[in-house]
Amino acid sequence: MTTGAAARLSDLAAQFLGGPLPVRLRTWDGDEAGPAGAPVVVLTSRRALRRLLWQPGELGLAEAYITGDLDVEGDLGDGLRHVWRAVRERGLHPPRLRPGDLRANAALLGDAARAAVRLGIPGPRPASPAEQARLSGALHSKRRDRAAISHHYDLSNAFYELLLDPSMAYSCGYWTAPPGTEGYGLAEAQRDKLELICRKLDLRPGMRLLDVGCGWGSLSLYAAEHRGVRVTSVTLAAEQAAFVRARAVERGLADLVDVRLCDYRDIDGGGFDAAVSIEMGEHVGDARYPEFAATLRRVLRPRGRVLVQQMSRGATAPGGGAFIETYIAPDMHMRPLGRTVSLLEDAGLEVRDTQSLREDYVHTVQAWHRTLEERWDDVVALVGLRTARVWRLYLVGGALAFEERRMGVDQILAVRPGADGDSGMTGTPRAWHTDEGTTP
The missing domain is CATH 3.40.50.150 (Vaccinia Virus protein VP39)
Structure with a gap:
C-alpha cells in the first residue's frame, strides 16, 4: 500500500519537531493525517513545501497562505491559536544539529532529503508574491x-x-x-x-x-x-x-x-x-x-x-x-x-x-x-x-x-x-x- 503525502509529512514533521503535528494535514493528493478534531491545514500544492524549503519559518508559511498554496479550514484565528498553544505546551522546535556528530547529522538530513524527493518538493525557488514591499536606499532615509x-x-x-x-x-x-x-x-x-x-x-x-x-x-x-x-x-x-x-x-x-x-x-x-x-x-x-x-x-x-x-x-x-x-x-x-x-x-x-x-x-x-x-x-x-x-x-x-x-x-x-x-x-x-x- 502506498503511503499518501499527508502521512509521510506527518511522520517527517514528528521526527523534526520532537512531537506530533498539532494540526491535521490534507495534501494535494487527497490524503489526510493527524489528530482528529484539530484544525485542518490544507496543502493545495507542493509549492507550499517548496516555499518552506527555500524560506523556512514564518515568512515561508505566510507566503504559502497568501498565494493559496496553503489554507486553513474554518476559523484562521482558532487554527493559529491552537498551533501557538501546542508549541508552548509541548515545547515543539526544529531539531538542532549536533556539533561534531557527522553521522547523526547526515542521517537526519538524509531522511529529510529522501522524503522531500519522494514527495516532489525540490525545485526552483517560487517567486515571492508581488504584494511584498520592495524598498531600497538607506534605512530610514x-x-x-x-x-x-x-x-x-x-x-x-x-x-x-x-x-x-x-x-x-x-x-x-x-x-x-x-x-x-x-x-x-x-x-x-x-x-x-x-x-x-x-x-x-x-x-x-x-x-x-x-x-x-x-x-x-x-x-x-x-x-x-x-x-x-x-x-x-x-x-x-x-x-x-x-x-x-x-x-x-x-x-x-x-x-x-x-x-x-x-x-x-x-x-x-x-x-x-x-x-x-x-x-x-x-x-x-x-x-x-x-x-x-x-x-x-x-x-x-x-x-x-x-x-x-x-x-x-x-x-x-x-x-x-x-x-x-x-x-x-x-x-x-x-x-x-x-x-x-x-x-x-x-x-x-x-x-x-x-x-x-x-x-x-x-x-x-x-x-x-x-x-x-x-x-x-x-x-x-x-x-x-x-x-x-x-x-x-x-x-x-x-x-x-x-x-x-x-x-x-x-x-x-x-x-x-x-x-x-x-x-x-x-x-x-x-x-x-x-x-x-x-x-x-
Whole structure:
C-alpha cells in the first residue's frame, strides 16, 4: 500500500519537531493525517513545501497562505491559536544539529532529503508574491521612509473606508463598554479614544496642536470640531493628505486644519501648545527615535504636552515579525514600553502618565477583521485576492499577538517643563476617564 503525502509529512514533521503535528494535514493528493478534531491545514500544492524549503519559518508559511498554496479550514484565528498553544505546551522546535556528530547529522538530513524527493518538493525557488514591499536606499532615509509609508497607507482610501469606522481612525480604540454591548461598537470606541486624548492634552479653543502622522485625520478633525483648536496635520502619505483636506472642507474646518505632506524631520516652527503622535513612532526606527523625541520637545512651548500612542513588544518578543515587516509595515521597529519612556525623557520631556491599551487592541483588530470578512467580496474586487489574504493573515495574527502579550500598545503622556521645572500639571486627573473632563 502506498503511503499518501499527508502521512509521510506527518511522520517527517514528528521526527523534526520532537512531537506530533498539532494540526491535521490534507495534501494535494487527497490524503489526510493527524489528530482528529484539530484544525485542518490544507496543502493545495507542493509549492507550499517548496516555499518552506527555500524560506523556512514564518515568512515561508505566510507566503504559502497568501498565494493559496496553503489554507486553513474554518476559523484562521482558532487554527493559529491552537498551533501557538501546542508549541508552548509541548515545547515543539526544529531539531538542532549536533556539533561534531557527522553521522547523526547526515542521517537526519538524509531522511529529510529522501522524503522531500519522494514527495516532489525540490525545485526552483517560487517567486515571492508581488504584494511584498520592495524598498531600497538607506534605512530610514527620507526617501525610503516615504516609500515604506506609501506601501501601506496609499493602498487606497476606498479600501480603508471599507475596513475602518466612519472616523477613519486606524489605531487602537478605547473600549469603555464591553464588545457586544448594544449601541456600542468600534465607532464609539474610536470616539472615546479621541476624547481621551483631547482630555489628556487639555485641549481648549484657540490652542495649537501638532498631529504628527495624522493618518486620515480622525484626531485632527475631532480636535478642531469639538475643542476648537488649530491643528497642523503632518503625513507622508499623499492619499491621506488629500483625504484630510477634503474632509476638513466638507465639515467647514478648513480654517482650523492645515495639512502638510512632509517628513517629521522637516517640521519647522514651534510654540505648539500640544503635540500628538498616534502609532507613528513605530515607523521611525530605533536609531532615529532620539531625533524624533527631540523634535516633539522642540516644537512645544514650555509646559506644552505631548501624547504618544505607540505599539510595544514584550521583552523577549520579536515585535512585528518577518511577515508584518515584509508585507505590511516595512522597517517598523518596536521596543518595550520602558525603553520608549527612557528615550522620551532623554530628549528632555517629563513623562507624567502611561496607560496600556493592549486588551483594547484585541477588540479593535477583531472588529476590523469582522468587517473584512463581512465585506470580503468587495475587498477582493477592490484590491485582489492576494492582498485580501495578506490582510486577513495580518489582522488575525495581530489580534493574537496582542491577546498573548507578544505585542502591546500604550499611551504615554509627557510635558516639556518650564525652565523652573513647572509642568503646569497636577497629578493624574480622574477627569481624563470621566465626563468631568468634557469641555463644554
